[in-house]
Each structure stands twice: as C-alpha cells, then as structure tokens.
Amino acid sequence: MSKAWKLMRVMVKMQLSMANKSSMEKFGYIMIGLMMIPFGLLILFFIQGIIGNMYAALEPIGNEGVILGLLFVMMTFIFCFTSIGTVLSSFYFAEDVESFISLPFQPYQILFGKSAVPFLSLYGLNTILLLPSLVFYGIHSGSGVLYYLLGFIVWALTPIIPFVLTAIVLMFIMRFANISKNKDRTKVLVGLLGFVFAIGINVLVRLDSGTGNAAEMLTQQNALLELVTKFFPTAYFSSIALTDIGSWTGLFYFLLFVALSLGAILLFLTVGQRFYFKGVLGLSGGKRSEFDEEKVQKHVKQQSILMSLWKKEIRIIFRTPTFFTQIVVQSLFFPVFLIIIMMLDPNGPLTGWGTQLNVIEGKKVILGMFGLTVVALGINPASFSSVSRDGKSWFNHLYLPIPASKVILSKLLVSFFMNFLSILLLSLAALIVLKVPFIIWFLWFVISLITGWIASIAGLIIDLYTPKLNWTDEREVFKGRFIGIVPLALEAAVFGVVILILWNSGLEGIWTVSSVLILVLLIITAITQYFLNRMVQQKYYKIL
Amino acid sequence: MIEINRISKSFAGKHAVKDLDLSVPDGKIFGFLGPNGAGKSTTIKMMTGILPIDEGSIIMNGIDVAKEPMKAKHQFGYVPDRSDIFLRLKGIEYLNFIADVFEVPKDIRKEKIEYLTKSFGIYEALNDHIQTYSHGMRQKIVVSGVLLHDPDVWILDEPLTGLDPKSSYTLKEMMRDHARRGKIVFFSTHVLEVVEQLCDEVAIINNGHVQFKGNMAEMRQQFKDDDNLEQLFLELTQNE
C-alpha cells in the first residue's frame, strides 16, 4: 500500500503543481480565490435560507428529518454527476496512464493513485455544500456535541459510495467500450454519459413526483424518505444516523453506513484490480479500419485554404475526446438540456412563456435577453483554446505558406461556429416552445451573433497572449487555466456598462434600443478586431 | 542557392547558434552534420520561419526569408525532426490539406498521392488516423506531403532516423534525383556514414559554430589533420 501512496503523491503533484506556472497564472489563481469569497458567502446565505425555511415548515409536524434525507440524496446525485467526468478523464482519457502501466505497479495501486484528484474535487464540493448544511441543521435543531462528531464522520464518508458506484459502472462500460473499433469515437460517446445522467435524473424525478408539487410531498409522511430509499439507501442510513442520535436505531444505521463506506473502498479496489486494465489497455485513440480505396479518393478534392483549415480544426475538436467533451458538450449542454426538458414536458410551465414578453417594455426585454446571452456565450472553451489546442503541432502553421491572418480567421470561425450552434438551438427553443414573438427573436438573434463574434475574438486574444502549447495531455489546455473566465469578466464589465447606460437612457422602444445596441456592439467588434490584429502581429511568430 | 549570413540565435541568453555562415549551391546534396544539441534543428527552424532570427539573414533563391516569408515558404518543403503533425487527421486528410495549402490542382494531387504513398508503402494506411502510425510511417507521410508540391528546395531535419532500410533507400534515391535536376537538398544528420554515402557538400557544426565546410574529400583530409575535429569524428562515428 505504501507504493500506492507514493504513486498518488506523484500523480497529485503532476496535476496540481504550481511549480511550472507563470507568475501571471499564479496571480490569476489568487484573483479567482478572492473572487470566490463573496460567491462562497452567497452560497452559505442561500443554504442557510433554505434549511431555515424548511426547518420552520417541517418541525411542527415532526418531519424535520426529511431535510437531512433530501440533503444526502442531493449530495449523492451531485457526487455521481461530477464523478462521471473526473473519473473518465483521470482513469481513462489521461494519456499518462500508459507510462504508469509500463512500470511494475498493480492495477489497484494505479487506480488508487488516480482516484486522488477526482476525490479532491469531490471533497471541495463536499466542503462547500454539505459541511455548512450540516452545521446549519445542527444549529436549528439545537443538537449537541455528539451530532457534530457523528456529522463530521458522516460528512467525511459521504463522497465515497457515490464515487465508487460511478467508478465501477464506468469500469464495466469502458471494459466493453475498449473492444470497439474506433476508440476515440467510443470515448466521445462515453463522455456524453454525464449528459444522459442529468436528463435521466430529471425524468426520474418527474415520474416520481407525478403531478403533485414539492410542498405537498414534503408534508406527506415519509413520502420523500421513501423516494430516497428507492434509489440511494445509504442516504437514508446517514440521515437516520444523524436524526436518531442516542437511540439504538441511530447507532445501528451509523455503523452500517460506516461499514458500507469502508466496504465500498475494498470493493472498488477489488473490482479495479480485475477490470481496470481491461478497459484501459490499448485504449489510446485513433482509428484503423479496412482499407477502402473509394473512401481515400473521396477525400481528394481542392478547396480554399480557409476551408481546409476550418475543416482541420473541426475534425480535431470532434475527434479528440477531451476537446469534444470540453468544447462541444460544454457549449451545447445547456441549450440541448433545455430543449430536451421542454420536449419531455410539453405542458410545463415554460411552454408559451414567451408570449408574456409582449406585455413587458420592449427595451427591458432586449437588454435582459442580451445580458443572458453575454453570460451564456461568454465562456466559450473553443475560443480560449484556439491556439493552445494545437500543442506541439502548432509549429506546422509556421513553416507552411499560410498567412497568419488566415490561420487566425479559421480559428475564429471555429469558435464562432460553436456559439452559432448554441444560438441556433436556443432559437429553436425560443420560437417553438417558448413562442417568443418573431420580432423579438430576430433582434435577439442578430445581437447574439455579434456578441458571439466578440466573445470569440476576446477568447482568442487571451489565448494568443498566454498560450499553453507544451502539454502532454489535452486536459491541461482547460484545467488549471484560469484564462477561461478572463474573457467573461472583461465582457461582463464592458457589456454591463453598456446595458446600464442603455437601461437608464431616455431611449425607448424596442427598435431604437436595438439599433443603438447593435451600433455599439459593432464598434466594440471593430475595437477588439483591431487589438486582435495587433496581437497577431506581435505574437504569432514568437510563441515558440 | 541558399545564403546564410552570420545568423545567431540564443535561448535565455545562451547561444544555440552563433555567427553561422553557409552557402548552399544549386544541384547539390548538402549535409549538415553535428552531434546532438549542436544547433542543427535551431538553424533549420530559422531557415523555415519557425523561429525568428536574432541576428543575420537568410536568403533563399534570392528571397529574404525574414522579409518575404510567404514567398520564401513557397520555395521549400520541410520535413521536421519531430513527427508532431496533426495526429487526429487521417493520412489522406493531411495530404489533401498540404495540397490545399500549396494549391496543387486536383488531378495532379490525386496522381502524386497515389504514386508517392505507394512507393513508401503507406497507401493502404491513408484512411487511418496518423495517431495510429509508427514513427517511420509518420515520417513517410510528411515526406510525401513535401514531395506533393514539388518545391525547389528540400529541407530535411534528420530525415533518415526511424526509417526502415527500404524506405531509407527510396528516400535517398529521391534526394539524389532532386539534386540531379539542379535543385537543392539540405539535410541534417548526426551520422557521419550517411553524409559519406550521400552528400556532395558538407558543413560540420558543433556548439552552434561551423567547424568545417567543404566537399567530401576535404572533410576526410581535415579529420586527419585537425586534432580538434578528431574528437568530433569519434562522437559522430560511434554507434549507429
């Protein structure tokens, strides 16, 4: 086991080390840290409010235990959901696996080491969400020292079972995925699991809650806890352990929970020992197939350099599992999710909601929608990875006779394309389901296209300024690079001011406001474009 | 004709190439010989526009590489030392991309792709992702890409490393053929033997300095006469 610990230390160091980070990046982390403080306070405030309200409502009917049950179920969902992504990338997508496999380690030792980083992220969430919730509950119920002691142990063990369950399911899936012919495509599909999971949970909750509303269900004796037990018995155990303190039942469930958690770790390592290598060996990507002369000939055709560059970028994004999940899934997750949820529930509260927009003042509608668009398109992973994505193959652009402006334009068009896809999807939702009036949609559409273009430029400028080309694993392009939120922060600042000024200006009427807004956006586009051109001149040939 | 005029390049204050002066005549296979870390790749990267030139200038067929980069880049084809090309592309997609860049007409590219990849024995792998290629196969696809647009100047950085004997022979024949047509082949290597087999002219580089330049007979003579070169000679002949 000491070997496993050592391995874990090396792996954690490699992934989280600050040593080779530039001072600019370190500064960025500090800034993020500072920005997180008010955010964290907000979360605390929020949690306190929810728990306080629920406690006040449920305590008179003696049903306050439901709060903890609900809390643990939610945490279980959250942990399962986040684990899908972190486990996949750490266990299977990270290319460093191969270098560890050639060393004399047991599968379970490698697995143990590889669990460290996913686990750390779970504990981060655990500390932000579960810890304060348990404390607030303790305060409201006036619990004694024993509650806090048991609560702490339960808190420490809660992430284990969801993590192990997810990891084991994924190990089985990957074991079979590994047999497939096109490994990369399979990885991409498995990467979509998180999405399926989110939708599945949504459907389950809907089916189960039927037509009744949550408040009604809360008052029904044990209805919720039953729901809990159905899917996640351990959540039930830990909530009983913390509500029935001092009774034999409480103690029993507490010990049961502890035993199950420890058992889960053993199960995880045992299953891992048998199945991990089966899933990971020979997984590293690429496609080999039967030779088909016609298919080869089909690719031979002449096209413009710009088109050729653009296709190359798109192919690389869609074929590289990490890029696909980080760029395509992330940009489209929200709109697709929204559409599916609305389609599953055609008579839901959102349907036809857009018709109410007619009542509201036109100016506010446009500015409000614009604000949402800025947030939705502001973080575009395709844009702030434009140059970094190329990694060690970047230099190929330098010796080929392709003007810098063309390469850059092709990259811009790729990130704009991603934005464009989400705008299209949102348009479908807006027009068909929400029934937003056509004119409002049209104005929003034009404004969003320009905003998307500006956001793409902003991300590209930042990436060109501090590109990360020396990666060995694609995840490094996204992970630990704070620059993703820099464009968003810049845009939020600039566009925020624009919105504020227009909101308070004397301008009235949807057409007037929209025209002024579009004019302002076009000016901003010209300015950012100018900065981009300058950045290209200064940096393009000097990145290496 | 390539003229390299007193170029220098330093990384973090340390010189990788210092005052390097060379002239490569047409119709010759020019060997650029030196041990690992001598500065061969750095020189070649400056010739190809990958690295900016700190000092000095490079003139290729009368075109200043730094002043008219686009024009210069149409003159040469370059085979890098690392095969870090776009790994997620299929072989055929890569070749078609290169052909698009150099605007090779469709029927010519079709014919050439078939001829080149067949003679390197990678035709049947064209539909696979480059990621699944071995080092040698990657080398071959890059060389095919270069030959596809038929540049006047070939610049090859350690092109024979990793090739099997048959492909190595094919490539050498192609290099000889190119020089015979009055064009330039400039390639680097750390193996003396390769230079002896192949080159008309040679320059020996060590620690960023040119230690010797001349033809093969002069080189052999110099190795005997010059004590400094003798040590270098040992480094270049041991192993491989």
Ligand SMILES: Nc1ncnc2c1ncn2[C@@H]1O[C@H](COP(=O)(O)OP(=O)(O)O)[C@@H](O)[C@H]1O
């Ligand atoms: N990007 C770089 N940063 C720092 N030093 C470099 C870089 N590239 C090359 N060097 C150094 O320059 C010298 C020459 O390297 P190179 O031209 O690659 O040698 P070779 O003759 O083997 O191709 C070496 O000492 C190498 O360490």
Ligand SMILES: [Mg+2]
């Ligand atoms: Mg080299």
